[in-house]
Amino acid sequence: MKTIHSYTTLTLLLAFIISSSVQAQQRRPWSPQAKGTAIGAGVGGAAGAIINKRNRVVGGVIGGLAGGAAGYGVGKSVDNRRKTNARIAAAEREAAEARREAALARQEAASAANKPAVVVNRPVVAQRKAVPAAVGAVAGAGVGAALAATAFSAQTVSDPYSGNALFLSNTHYGDQSSAYPTSEVRRKSW
Template sequence: MNKLPYIFSLVVLLSTSFGPSSAQAQERRGWSPQAKGAVIGAGSGAVLGAVINKRNRAVGGVVGGVAGGAVGYGVGKHIDNKQKERARIAAANRAAAARNAEYRRSLARRNARQTVAPTRLQPAAMPGNSLVAGSAAMAYDAQGNPVPYASNAAYLPNDAYGDASHPYSTSEYRRKSW
């Protein structure tokens, strides 16, 4: 009569594990990391609890199984969170690469459409601090606006203005190298 609860619990366990499921029509997916961790933790905790508690192995197995299941679920949840974070970072990297590729394509289209207007050179007054001997030339863009010419300026124009990886990133002009 003492074995009746064990037999009954075994029958219930087997009928729930291997019995017909109402979700058989749905696609069968694998176990989640939380479920795997809980099952592994509960099984190993039950075995260790029964081994440790020699006076009452059933109580030791139950307590060990509950504690092992909780710890296993926590470990599985941690693993699942790491996988989700990796997937989120990979999706963000793919989106950034797609934006970068689209930006490059738009630049290529804009450069293909854009016609380059020839610059015309006109004589201009030479500043006193210019190192160029002879007549200096001033460059003009397509709209007729003067474009600063490097040899006529006291300072060189800074092409890397705003780029912190270059020197003089906060100044529109950089100092002459001489």
């Protein structure tokens, strides 16, 4: 009877293991605070039990609490250091990307200086009245006066978005209480 019971149990266990379609969830790694607390509590409990020879249980509990608190502090400092290093690395990557974009812009500007001028439609808002003076100043500068005359035409100043739906004009241009008051076009905030 005992062997039948053992074989039945073994067969059911084997059938359960083989036919099980349940998958374990992916375990998340321990945080540095949890690791520090676990290690500190274990070491502190063992040290407390060894040190207090009269009552090892009380010594282990007190040592475990003290070790857990110390371990949590160490884990927290490790976590803060990792976060700081990650923040610094992200800032360095961002600065390197900005330097790369600036170098690319300088390179494009240098190559654009060798090409003939192309009319670029820039947004101009009605509140901005210094545009004709700026056009005259650029045209009268002597250097590239012909290029400036073709680049800034009367049509460009009066109607900058004729057929150009790539940008949305900033209706709050110059309004200091709005976002991006110095930008003539709307920008993404991220």
